[in-house]
Amino acid sequence: MPSTPIPEAARAHAEDLGAFVTASPSSYHAAAEISRRAQAAGFVPLDEAAAWDVAPGGRYVVVRDGAAIAVVVPPSAGATTPFTILGTHTDSPGFKLKPRPTTGRASWVQAGVEVYGGPLLNSWLDRELELAGRVVTTDGTEHLVRTGPFARIPQLAVHLDRSVNDGLTLDKQRHTQPVLGLGDVADADVLAALAATADDGAGVDPADIGGYDVVVADSQAPRAFGAGEALWASGRLDNLLSTHAALTALLGADPAALTGIGVVAAFDHEEIGSGSRSGAAGPFLADVLERLSGALGATAEDRHRAYAASLCVSSDVGHAVHPNYPERHDPANHPVAGGGPILKINANQRYATDAHGAARWQAACAAAGVPSQEFVSNNTIPCGSTIGPITATRLGIRVVDVGAAILSMHSARELTAVVDPWYLSRAMGAALVG
Known part of the structure; x- marks a missing residue:
């Protein structure tokens, strides 16, 4: 072509x-x-x-x-x-981590997020996502944090919703909370996972985190593709x-x-x-x-x-x-x-x-x-x-x-x-x- x-x-x-x-x-x-x-x-x-x-x-x-x-x-x-x-x-546009962010059910550990801006919600389904932003410790020190691929918002299978291709409707509260792992929610801690990635290389004590501004981001690398690699996706x-x-x-x-x-x-x-x-x-x-x-x-x-x-x-x-x-x-x-x-x-x-x-x-x-x-x-x-x-x-x-x-x-x-x-x-x- x-x-x-x-x-x-x-x-x-x-x-x-x-x-x-x-x-x-x-x-x-x-x-x-x-x-x-x-x-x-x-x-x-x-x-x-x-x-x-x-x-x-x-x-x-x-x-x-x-x-x-x-x-x-x-x-x-x-x-x-x-x-x-x-x-x-x-x-x-995307999602931002809520207070008390560690949640889940049915042996799935999840993160509690709220919608930020006006994202196309369906585009965030079934992608490897990361958590990234800043945490501030109680002494006022700011640390950048990012987890790398860490989360996913899974779509409901077509077998459980035969009308999905006639019109997908996502509830912003019930259907957008990403899964992070498996196990008992009581044993998980989203903030601890973030604290371990602090930009100084040593991490921070989760107990010292006084506040945070953390968003969900697509972790897929940008790339050229298409005929003559004339298109750019990111x-x-x-x-x-x-x-x-x-x-x-x-x-x-x-x-x-x-x-x-x-x-x-x-x-x-x-x-x-x-x-x-x-x-x-x-x-x-x-x-x-x-x-x-x-x-x-x-x-x-x-x-x-x-x-x-x-x-x-x-x-x-x-x-x-x-x-x-x-x-x-x-x-x-x-x-x-x-x-x-x-x-x-x-x-x-x-x-x-x-x-x-x-x-x-x-x-x-x-x-x-x-x-x-x-x-x-x-x-x-x-x-x-x-x-x-x-x-x-x-x-x-x-x-x-x-x-x-x-x-x-x-x-x-x-x-x-x-x-x-x-x-x-x-x-x-x-x-x-x-």
Whole structure:
């Protein structure tokens, strides 16, 4: 079967995206991986509780819980230098571990979980899943934890539900609790299994765990497949695809070539509305931008001038036209996998794109030499939203909403074209210098 050859740079980008996804089973792991990669490239970590020593020509990274912000300050930056922000999010739909998490029945040990965001529930059935996130001991020390393949949400056999293929209905409480093992529940302890995987290698005493934020994640490795291996399957493409693309663009940027202060802002909690201290509706980005501009000698007046000339490229995955359901899409605007980044447009401002932002993005795609396409919803099917409108509302910065086209959004394992993450990252890189 003939197919268009995939550039080696696109394949290399996809493989690195796979490594990023694999390292990031939770938002806390994603933030840590952003910081690790940034520091390996020479970025200086900033502690929010300490004074910041920020200067023109510097590169910095700061982590707040499951969010991270990386910054490149051009050598020529001053008090009114604008910002070019690449905004994304680190969390994905799925499940989160409940309090008193060890449960079970009929000799099956299970974990008690609640639904996080809006996952496609059926896609999580019959997969090897892992538990991952952070535990905090009573002395305030935070540890990243991940179990590797550890759990499974088993589907009921067709012999016990002959109507299952006529319409599967899952009860979010009764039918989504994963099994972990066999035996008496009284002898099992989910927290002990997590504590043994703490990132310091020594583990922690389960009795010392004072709190935890732990999610369920697909453990299957990302991979290319299909004709010409042009397709890319992975968990958490929403939205680690955009986060990796943005970080790759910023790490590869020449500080002297930037037209503004380059920023990657990867927020947590987008899938549940962004309302948290580390979400886009919280103060994290504003805090960082104010401290940066203050270090460059900016007054409030200077900062307002900088914001007026700034741009935020809000990037989240979007819907490619589904070949089995083409009627669900707008009849005139058909974004396709492999067709380049999508520009998201919505009359009701569910996306923040306006004419000026659209023109800036189209210019960036042209400068990067990548194709581009538009996405708008079918009028009978309301679209979702992004961090874009929230960022525009909070800061007054112009925002353009973009992304990469995928299928199976909010599935445990999503699908895109191998070339599209690379296209998106190249266009982001052009936006930083355009």
